[in-house]
Amino acid sequence: MASENKIINKTNSESPSFGGVGGGFVSTRNSCKLCAPLGASMVFKGIEGCVPLIHGSQGCATYIRRYMISHFKEPVDIASSNFSEETTIYGGSRNFITGINNIIKQYKPQVIGIASTCLSETIGEDIPGHIYNYLEANEGETRTLPTFIHSSTPSYCGSHAEGFHNTVLATVKTLAEYQKKNDHITLLPGMVSPADLRYLKDLLADFDIKATVFPDYSETLDNEYTSEYQLIPTGGTPIYEIKRMGNSKAVIEFGTTFNKGVSRAKDKGALQTAGEWLESTYYIKNHQMPLPIGITATDRFVSALKEITGKELPEQHRKERGRLVDAYIDAHKYVFGKKALLYGEDDFVAALADWCKEIGIEPYYFKSTDFETLREEAESIKPDMLLGNSKGYYIARERKIPLVRVGFPIHDRFGANRMHHLGYRGTQELFDRVVNALIEYKQENSPIGYKYL
Ligand code: SF4
Incomplete structure (x- = not known):
């Protein structure tokens, strides 16, 4: 087994500086990060009856829709308050009201999830104030008004991952x-x-x-065929379930890297995860743990379930674990000692790195970098494979090594929403894909070729 993962802790602050006040401005080349309201939109898609509204320019909503449609291959309706030059100067309250009225008229949503953008944050839009004024102006209305959730998501304060976590927190709060x-x-x-x-x-x-899983976009972003277009797709965590979270016996929260050591350390509130907030507000024990990829991480998740409920792992899942152990033994010779370059969201990459160590692959990954830096580092690392989303494909192509596509976004393959990574079953699928990618590479590059392992 590989003993150490190679965490190359190079941040963008070490990238070449291009000046600016105090010399603090840096440039990225082909950034790994996506936009924060994109993460917010994914969370809003995981709430039953919810329509996301991007409070900003139309292009932001279009970009987010394009990314999500291309990955999930589902229609993704995201409203925009459509800022113009005039809105930028005089403020977006009028556009906000028009946008909300249009959404209510067209979609009749239970919830409107409002995410801010770089522009609306920079000009200081008071979205909580807009919501308050809207509700006050519509007091006594006979129509049922939706619930409003606001998440502050300027992309200069974080990536889609921060947008996602902040919106989970905002919804729960x-x-x-x-x-x-x-x-x-x-x-x-x-x-x-x-x-x-x-x-x-x-x-x-x-x-x-009995559990509430939030956000749950398992249907809304991977739905069955219907002959009629669903303005709001079925599925999502119901509002009453999110409301009763304060009554929970326990919380299990995947992810351990969000908010640790980020630059917003001054603002303690912004640093809390939803699980931490539930623990500090309602005294519910929060079992925070890495994403369950691999046997060790899934065992930890299962132990927490057993501890909370006093129940044993069901037989079919125990057998899945056993089959995974068997597969590890069978395929060890194909993976041991290989080097994998990983990239993606921090929590996901951290879990993948631990899994790589578990199966004998040496993981290499970078914190907060761009693809050009990754490409340069690949030159010295000489990885045997890449493990990440589609955006790193050109590095794999240039180096003529396999890319096993995982995470988000996957724009150059079909079935990204059905790719499975978690638990014994997901790890099995991931393991098979990794092993077969390495075998295929060896076979393709063999001078004699072979068809029997
Ligand atoms: S301007 Fe900001 S919010 Fe809009 S798409 Fe670009 S990064 Fe995202």
Whole structure:
């Protein structure tokens, strides 16, 4: 087994500086980060009956829709308050009201999730104030007004991952209440695939555990065919379930890197995760842990479920674990000692790195970098494979090595929403893909060729 992962802790602050006040401005080349309201939109898509509204220019909503449609291959309706030059100078309150009225008229949503953008934050839009004024102006209305959730997501304060986490936190803070303790648990899975969400729900059902999984876009972003267009797709975590989170017996939250050591350390509130907030507000124990990729990490998740409920791992899942151990033994010779270059969201990459160590692959990854830096580092590392999203494809192509596509976004393959990474079952699928990519590479590059292993 490889003993150490190679975490190359190079941040963008070490990239060449291009001046600016105090010399603090840096440039990235082909950035790994996506935009913060994109992460917010994914969370809003995981709430039942919710329509996301991007408070800013139309291009922001178009970019987000394009990225999500290309990855999920589903229609993704995202509204925009459509800022113009005039709005930028005089403020966006009028556009906000028009946008909200149009959404209510066209979609009749239960929830409107409002994410800010670089522009609306820079000009100091008071979105909570807009919501307050809208509700006050519509007091006594006979029509039922939706619930409003606001998430502050300027992209210069973080990536899509921060946007995602901040919106989970904003939603929980807005809706969760305490009434009476009950025996259900809250699972906050982070930014995972629809297939992963379905797996987690199946596992919890097999354990016979009552749980709220939030956000749940397992249907909204990977839905069945319907002959009529659904303005708001079915699925998503119901509002009443988010509300009752304050009554939970326990919280399980995947991800351990968000908010640790980031530059906003001054603002303690912004640094809390939703699980930490539930713990500090409602005294519910938050079991925070890495994403369950691999046997060790999944065992930890399963142990937490057993500890909380006193129940044993269901037989079919115990067998899945056993088959995974067997596969590790069978394929060890193909993976041992290989080098993998990893990239993606910090929590996801941290979990992948631990998994690589578990199977004998040496993981290399960078913190907060861009693809050109990654490309340069690949020159010295000489990895055997890349593990990450589609955006690193050109590095794999240039180096003529396999890219195993995982995470988000995957724009050059089909079925990204059905890619599975979590638990014993997801790890098995991931392991098979990694092993086969290495075997295929060896076979393709063999001078004699072979067709039998
Ligand atoms: S301007 Fe900001 S919010 Fe809009 S798409 Fe660009 S990074 Fe995202």
